[in-house]
């Protein structure tokens with residue numbers, strides 16, 4: 587039974603609240619069953635209202651940015667999925683330093699391109715990293731020698747456990763960043779509302795040339811198709827892709843999911859895949875690499891659901 591005090595949270599979204607929507611269309615690998623409830627948040631206010639809504643519905647909440655690093659179960663998600671499209675961006679200068687305040691649903695690659703056009707350096711590596719600022723902040727996304735840890739100055743979060751929780755601003759140190767990891771990765775204790783990034787200055791033409799180079803490198807080494815990018819983290823001093831390739835696993839398939847013949851750390855959903863196939867392929871590859879080299883590969887992607 588929902589009491590009157592709870593009606594505003596429900597009324598806020600009205601018929602924007604969907605039931606049973608498949609999550610596959612919100613994930614980069616096009617996999618994932620239905621969410622019990624789903625809303626798309628287009629603003630900071632929507633994000634805060636979504637937290638209130640999850641409380642009223644008394645269900646767990648899953649925030650999805652680009653869905654570029656999550657493998658959602660075929661059974662879907664028992665709770666409220668929040669598709670984050672809150673994407674305001676504000677450029678500023680503080681004591682001569684260029685600063686960007688970005689809402690968490692902003693596309694990382696679009697933001698990287700906007701920075702390049704303004705002659706702002708530090709995020710050029712992000713030109714072809716899929717997903718949102720929020721996902722990148724949580725995962726410490728990075729490429730081509732750069733990462734979020736190097737440019738995040740502060741992160742604005744909303745605690746999910748405290749019903750009356752006010753937004754908090756954490757300095758970057760509070761994120762305890764490490765390689766593709768942070769205090770918030772997999773924690774689901776806080777919603778990231780936005781981040782403040784500290785950038786440098788460079789010639790836009792030089793930054794454009796660097797971006798073109800990154801895009802070309804990627805085209806040459808990474809396969810097209812529905813994937814999650816790198817499935818495993820690189821073990822210290824080696825590359826997961828090299829180990830998988832050396833174990834002779836390129837092209838290995840379970841159902842319609844395949845270890846890419848182009849880049850062995852990419853698993854492609856060829857169209858008819860299931861999450862169960864994807865997980866089975868992950869386990870096969872992990873076991874074969876351990877058998878061949880005694881190395882236990884650690885997942886970079888996050889598995890959601892059973």
Ligand SMILES: Cc1cc2nc3c(=O)[nH]c(=O)nc-3n(C[C@H](O)[C@H](O)[C@H](O)COP(=O)(O)OP(=O)(O)OC[C@H]3O[C@@H](n4cnc5c(N)ncnc54)[C@H](O)[C@@H]3O)c2cc1C
Nearest residue numbers: 651652653654655716717718720721722727728778814815
């Ligand atoms: C083709 C391809 C190439 C890739 N290349 C790279 C690469 O070069 N470097 C790299 O680092 N990664 C790469 N990735 C992985 C992916 O792009 C990054 O991990 C990215 O940062 C994920 O962002 P997202 O918005 O899609 O996060 P999602 O996958 O949507 O979410 C990831 C996790 O963060 C949580 N989350 C997301 N937003 C919020 C929020 N606002 N508040 C609270 N929790 C939130 C989610 O609940 C989930 O637990 C690649 C992926 C693909 C598909």
